[in-house]
Amino acid sequence: MTEHQGRTVLGEDTVTELADRIEGSVFAPDDTGYAAAIAGFNLRSRQRPCLVVAAAGAADVRAAVGFAAARDIPVGVMATGHQPFPAEDGFLLVTTGAMRNVEIDIERGVARVGAGARWSDVVEPAQAEGLAPLNGSSPLVGVVGFTLGGGLSPFLGRSYGWAADHVVAIEVVTPDGTLRRVSAEVEPELFWGLRGGRSNFGVVTELEIGLFPVTSFYGGGIYFPAEHAEAVLRAFPEVVRDAPDGFTCSVALLNFPPVPEIPEPLRGRFLAHVRVTHLGSDEEAEKLIAPFRAIGQGVLDTIGRHPYSAFAIVHTDPADPFPYEEQGTLLAELPAKAVDSLVEIAQMAAGGLVTVLEIRHLGGALADRPAAASPVAARNAVFNVWGATVGPPEAVDAGMAVLGGMIERLSPWSTGLTYTNFAGRDDRAENVFTADDLARLRALKRRYDPRNLFRVNNHNVAPE
Structure with missing residues (x-):
């Protein structure tokens, strides 16, 4: 790995090493498909990662995060790319758009949702069972980013509250490359921070979210x-x-x-x-x-x-x-x-x-x-x-x-x-969290991501 004009440049052998461990796809800046891989819904995005991992599943995410952590490369995450964030260079981008699995658990009133699922993927099967999620206004917005940003539903929010409060469990790959399943009972502090802190603490691979009887x-x-x-x-x-x-x-x-x-x-x-x-x-x-x-x-x-x-x-x-x-x-x-x-x-x-x-x-x-x-x-x-x-x-x-x-x-x-x-491109963590919540999030960051690897494509919670 070298630096060229301020940009991270990875050797071909290094990229091949990662690609051999990935079921999905890996793109370097000169590869065919790179431009399509980094393109989100918002065409104002100016990010230029040194490497893109188009993950096919949680194992790919683990491999990508472990690879980046071993080389001290910052990590960013994108599902649909709706929200604008500051232009970034020289990071590893994990895209989750291929992870669109959705399962409806009727008895529990819960949907198990993959990291790349959009609201259109959830609403239809949920409605087949007489249930509805706390979705946003657009069918094309990603479920995970929406929910972990709070989740303001213009349809059910005033009746049931914030989508983040109705998350049952989260599967997340933290900066150490570990796939964790967290909930109110298991690692509750990390569970709390993810439901609002978005990708500051890792790459979420699946959510379990509450559903409601609305048709x-x-x-x-x-x-x-x-x-x-x-x-x-x-x-x-x-x-x-x-x-x-x-x-x-x-x-x-x-x-x-x-x-x-x-x-x-x-x-x-x-x-x-x-x-x-x-x-x-x-x-x-x-x-x-x-x-x-x-x-x-x-x-x-x-x-x-x-x-x-x-x-x-x-x-x-x-x-x-x-x-x-x-x-x-x-x-x-x-x-x-x-x-x-x-x-x-x-x-x-x-x-x-x-x-x-x-x-x-x-x-x-x-x-x-x-x-x-x-x-x-x-x-x-x-x-x-x-x-x-x-x-x-x-x-x-x-x-x-x-x-x-x-x-x-x-x-x-x-x-x-x-x-x-x-929030806008120039907003920071101080603009979207209360002072008390931000202090608690920073303590959580020091515990799980003290090097602040996950500082791209989010309102970054710095550990200091």
């Missing part, structure tokens, strides 16, 4: 034209103020590009998208959203009774990879002055460089703190604000400057922290 919901979205954006934002606090836990609502301000992939009613327009999910009756849901209905007709309305497997209809997240940056903040309250600021932000956003700005209602079971609560810093927040910009580098950079200003306007009501899965 349908009443909801969808209403896209209001720009002239109704203020009315929508002012109605939002009224709608969610006394809403039951089974009701979840958010409002997204959207600048749709004028491209053929966007449906005609939405193409090239600035819209306020009301997003609704309700686990109660249709009639109760319609009473709750009556203030939105009173505003006027939307250009597109998908609200109705849907099977849970159609959950993607609510947020309609993009299906194809694209380049983007994101940033977010957590709000402790949403008083009238904060709503005034949101209205001003909407006026700034219309036709501008910020692609999406969403404010989502939290609370309900998301505010609960179980006895073995995972390190999720959003429990005290009542709303989450998240935004993103999409496009070529110069447009994204300019859009992020605007988005940063928008989020700064909401700082008087912020908790000072950001929800892990909505």
Whole structure:
């Protein structure tokens, strides 16, 4: 192993030695397939690992981690590559996209999920048994990264809480190359830290996650034209103020590009998208959203009774990879002055460089703190604000400057922290964990990863 212009370069014999131990694939920077192996959903990723191990199973992960640890090479993990992280060079990347096994244990109400599984892989077999996971808005997001980042479900979260709190067991390869199965009873401190600390302590190869008896919901979205954006934002606090836990609502301000992939009613327009999910009756849901209905007709309305497997209809997240940056903040309250600021932000956003700005209602079971609560810093927040910009580098950079200003306007009501899965490229551990949780995570890091090998593609918890 040598250093060349600051980059780690591995000899051919060394790479061959590892490849001989791997069932999956190994790629060096000059290999055919390397570019495809490092490509994630977010096309803004600029990482250039010295080696990629496309793991076929836990044994491959063990071999890759052991190889890296013996040579003091940092290790990063990627399943789907949705979240942006700082550009990195000279590390070993373990990709888990091939590990998409899913088993449903009906009696226990648990899904056993491989490291590369996406929510689409889990929802369908779970629904066949009348059960649903605490999934996110997109079918394409990886289950492990989502869950170990806290797991904010816009469908079941307010009813059942954070996905991280409903993890039953974790199989993880720690920096010493050991495959461990941890739970609330076995190595409970590591179990606690993984459920929020993501890949800071090793490569998770499987999760066991809780499932819930939900087969349908009443909801969808209403896209209001720009002239109704203020009315929508002012109605939002009224709608969610006394809403039951089974009701979840958010409002997204959207600048749709004028491209053929966007449906005609939405193409090239600035819209306020009301997003609704309700686990109660249709009639109760319609009473709750009556203030939105009173505003006027939307250009597109998908609200109705849907099977849970159609959950993607609510947020309609993009299906194809694209380049983007994101940033977010957590709000402790949403008083009238904060709503005034949101209205001003909407006026700034219309036709501008910020692609999406969403404010989502939290609370309900998301505010609960179980006895073995995972390190999720959003429990005290009542709303989450998240935004993103999409496009070529110069447009994204300019859009992020605007988005940063928008989020700064909401700082008087912020908790000072950001929800892990909505954090931006420049956010650090101090931005996503409370001070107490971070101190405890650092102690855990000193125990399991004192060399800080797992410092890539995460909000790094340094051991010092």
